[in-house]
Amino acid sequence: MASTGNYLIGLNAYTIWPGYIGGTASIIVYYQTRVKGVFTPGLVIWYACVAAVIMCFLYFSNGGSFGTIIYLIVMLLTIMQMVIPPRFQLWLLFGILYAIIFILLVLEYLHPDWVVPYHSRVERLLDHGIGILYTVFFITVVIVVFRRSYIRERNQVRRQNEDLLLLKAELEQSVALANDRHERIQIILKELHHRVKNNLQVISSLLALQYNRMEDDAARASLEASRTRIEAMALIHKGLYQNEDVSxxxxxxxxxxxxxxxxxxxxxxxxxxxxxxxxxxxxxxxxxxxxxxxxxxxxxxxxxxxxxxxxxxxxxxxxxxxxxxxxxxxxxxxxxxxxxxxxxxxxxxxxxxxxxxxxxxxxxxxxxxxxxxxxxxxxxx
CATH class of the missing domain: 3.30.565.10 (Histidine kinase-like ATPase, C-terminal domain)
Known part of the structure; x- marks a missing residue:
């Protein structure tokens, strides 16, 4: 948009083609980072180098510090905020972009003859007017797009949180039911072991009564041995129902x-x-x-x-x-x-x-x- 405006008002050709090249590079980087989700430091460094070369052409071919370079800087800052992860923004913004601006100012100070001035005051006003328009338009579009993206992501996060809360509630209910069933099973098993122990003790008592009524020593010895075996098993079941772990x-x-x-x-x-x-x-x-x-x-x-x-x-x-x-x-x-x-x-x-x-x-x-x-x-x- 800016390069087309420069062409219509008849500015230097070096302010037109670099603008198209920079716009194309910005679209490529935006597509790779925001749409495809592919970010590499090499991609951003490549983009920063392209931006540095373009800024040099536009800066010196379009009035230097009196030109519309400030609008390009605002757009570059916005683009880098969009495509660069937060952990890389500091050193890219301060280490590359601001360094380029400082170098351009120093070069203009040392070589003022490199700057191509405007042909007239009207040309300068038109260039600045177009720069203000496309900068405001660009920033507005970015704000609208990112606001919609932010609202959409916030709604997704809210829905995810609601789903997680619902899932958490279901899991807690399932855990509570499982614990309740586990406690009931534990109670049933303890009661089962208690009854088994009681039944074994009844059998042991019956064997003891029979032992007292028998006169044959061999039979008495067999009954006593059987009774002690039953008592040994009864003690096992007694220990099971008295413990927390019934197994x-x-x-x-x-x-x-x-x-x-x-x-x-x-x-x-x-x-x-x-x-x-x-x-x-x-x-x-x-x-x-x-x-x-x-x-x-x-x-x-x-x-x-x-x-x-x-x-x-x-x-x-x-x-x-x-x-x-x-x-x-x-x-x-x-x-x-x-x-x-x-x-x-x-x-x-x-x-x-x-x-x-x-x-x-x-x-x-x-x-x-x-x-x-x-x-x-x-x-x-």
Whole structure:
């Protein structure tokens, strides 16, 4: 627009073609940065160099500091504000554009003969009038376009915020429902474990009544062994409904309760059994806790029944140790040794069959050692 006006009023040709070139360069840069979203420092530096060359031609060919260069500077500032990200504006505006203006002023001062003056006062007034018109028009268009863009982006942001708030509310409602369902499930599971524990204790009581009425020693021993196994499982379910996590058992507390119950049933004090649990977390999942509890029940019961005849200070040590990602259970006693425990050596011994079955269920390995007593080691990988 400005170059066409310069052509109509008959200004120097050097004020016309550089204007078209600069306008074309501005359109290219605007399209790349605002429409395509592609910004590179090299693109802006290229544009700044083109603008510097054009400003030199227009400055000296159009009256120097008395010409319309001020309008070109205003438009360049506006264009750079549109296409340059904020982090690059400071050094581009002050480091390049203002440096070019300063250099042009110095060159005009040193070489005033380089300036091509206006031919007449009318020509100068027309050039300034056209410069004012296209500058006001350009700035108005930019303001209108950017205002519409700003309103559109603000509406988009508002809609996005509304969508996010709606999504947040839906998520919070979903989380609240999930927490409520989780709490209900926890309550139901606790109630389930409580009822299972009660039922097992009822069975244990029935076995105890039957035990008292039977006269055959072998039958009585079988009933007592079955009762202790049921008690071991009942303790597991008791620990489950007493914990916050109904899928895991506090194994240290469970082993202490189990050992104390076993010692009391065989007429020993709780000090006879020492328990050492060395785990990163004391909680153990139910799938491993029940087999381990039954194994401990069998081995400790056998120790009390067979190992301590003639032993003045009987001791049973239960150790559960973390081994990498696995566990190692040790049940040791200071009894007479495995060679005197004939029932454990018999192939038909139900207790040892149960232990071996549970070891296989845990995908573990059973090792038996005889050293001042008997040591059973179950290594779970």
């Amino acid at each position: 895991a058992v506090e194994i240290g507390q469970y082993l202490a309760s189990l050992a104390g119950s076993l010692a009391g049933s065989f007429g020993y004090g709780s000090e006879v059994i020492k328990i050492d649990v060395q785990l990163q977390q004391d909680l153990l999942d139910i799938d491993r806790a029940i087999p381990l509890g039954l194994i401990v029940n069998e081995l400790v019961s056998n120790a009390f029944k067979h190992a301590f005849s003639g032993i003045e200070q009987p001791q049973v040590r239960i150790t559960l140790i973390q081994r990498g990602h696995g566990l190692e259970l040790q049940v040791a006693d200071n009894g007479r040794g495995l060679q005197d425990m004939d029932d454990l050596q018999k192939p038909g011994s139900f207790g040892m069959k149960l232990v071996r079955t549970l070891v296989l269920q845990l995908n573990a390995q059973l090792h038996v050692e005889h050293n001042k007593g008997t040591i059973f080691r179950i290594v779970i990988t």
